[in-house]
Amino acid sequence: MSDIIRRDPRAEWIARNRLHPLHAAMQPAQASWMGPNGVLRKNVHGIGFIGPNGVKRIDRSGAQQGGAIKRSATVEAQLPLHQIAEPSFYIAVVPDMVGGRLSSHDRDLLGLAHGLAGNEGAVLAVIFGEHKETAFDTAGVDRLLILEGSAFTGYSPEQRVQGLRAVDNQFDPHHWLLPDSRNGGGELGRRFAASLGERPSTRVWQVAGERCIGRAGAGAEDLSRPVSRLILAQAECAEPVSEKRHEALPVELSTAVARSLSRIEDLGAVAVDPALIPMSEAEFIFSGGNGIKDWPLFHRTAVALGATEGASRVAVDDGFMTRDRQVGASGTWVTARVYVAVGISGAIQHLQGIGACDKVVAINLDPTCDMIKRADLSVIGESSA
Structure with missing residues (x-):
């Protein structure tokens, strides 16, 4: 094949004209990409083709789309690399790493x-x-x-504090x-603060300049105070990094950690x-919806899996599950590591409630339902089979 780049003036003109009916088809849109929370996002506007009258058509059978596919090499988008060769200071982060991730x-x-490091500092992650x-x-x-x-x-907060003290002595992080x-x-943050003799800023949900805002008064009030050296932050305290790649260079301690x-x-x-675990704290949720016909079998399966039971709004309204087990924006927002949805079509409020789940498994008879599209693993079939 020739390496000469061929130009199509008509295609370039259509790409510049946003009012042209073929303008969207000429744009190199991504079919799917990984979101900031690790969830695979799909471009639903990228499917279909433009008909002869300028109206977009979607052929579910795929019979007419085969010849319209533009054959081109798939180029994976590479994020720009953010490098700090000689950082002026460090911002140390100790993640929970639940499940090793x-x-x-x-x-x-x-x-x-x-946000605290800026362009001169480097983010140091400490993993146990x-x-x-x-x-x-x-x-x-x-x-x-x-x-x-x-x-x-295992559970070793005292030894981990010793490890953090060794990191503090060598790298001297600003925060x-x-x-x-x-x-x-x-718990580890409060133990470490007592070991350093620092007063930590706890339950922080926003840092702006030299001040931070944290929850106080049993979560009913906000407390603004100067940013301390040790910060214990809540979820959604800042936007996750999504626009750049970082080096993640391995570093080591120069001395051994004291026992x-x-x-x-x-x-x-x-x-x-598992039935006693609140929905908002459950790591493994087995949820049923309108498609469940054998609820005793559903309960036995949840016990065998060791999962916390959940339900859709329809199942709760029909009286099969209690209201505290309802998942979704109209019920409880869940952050499970694994969420299994059985017989749930995927209403918008339900999909919002499971947006923070790491892995979603869907069992449904309808391969076109929204829950199947959201799931990382789908099983098309009868749940009681």
Whole structure:
């Protein structure tokens, strides 16, 4: 094939004329891309073709679209690389890493760190033990420090404080950022603040200049105060990084971490009845909708999976589930790691409520429903089969 670039003046003219009926078809639109929260986004406007009368047509069978597809090499969009060769200072972030991966709360924290770092500072992420994350660069990590060893596994807040003290002595970050969460960041941040003798800014949801705003008065009031060196931030404290790639260069401590005389013995996780876990805190949700015909089988399946039960608004209105189990904008917004939707078509308010879920599995008879389009894994079939 010739390497000579051929130009089409008519196509270029149509691309410049926004009022032309073929203008949208001439634009190199992405079919799908990864959103800032790790959810695959699809361009629904990219399907279909322009008919002879200038009206856009969508052929669901695909019979007439085969010949209209423009054959071209797929070019993956590469984000610009953000490099800090010699940072003037560091902003340290200690993510929760629930399940070994960055959560949406962790990504918000990295976005806040870049707001504090500016163009001269670098964001240093401190990770304990093994992890499964592969997207530190797109999450906004400039330097990555992994503290490995059996002493940091499990519930070991005292030893982790010793590790953070070693990082503080070597890198001397301007600010320490930890998630104010129940997954360990809130407790570790307060222990670390007591060890440093610093007064932390807790429950922070906004940082503007030299002041920050946090929740107070049982969450009913806002408290504005100067930004302290150690910040415990809430979810959605800042926009996650999405427009640049970062180096995520590995760094190491120059000295070994001192061993702490532990006064806490980790006996492992305590078995908890999934039915007692609030919907907003559940990690694994098994949700049923109008398509469920055998509800006793649904309950037995949830028990066998060890999942927290959820339901759509239709199932709740029909009396099959209680109101506190309703998922969606009209019920409870959930942030589960895995969300299984059985017999749920996917109303807009329900899709809004599961927007922060990491993985969505849909079981439905209708392959064209919105829940199937939203799901990461789809099963087309009868749920009770």
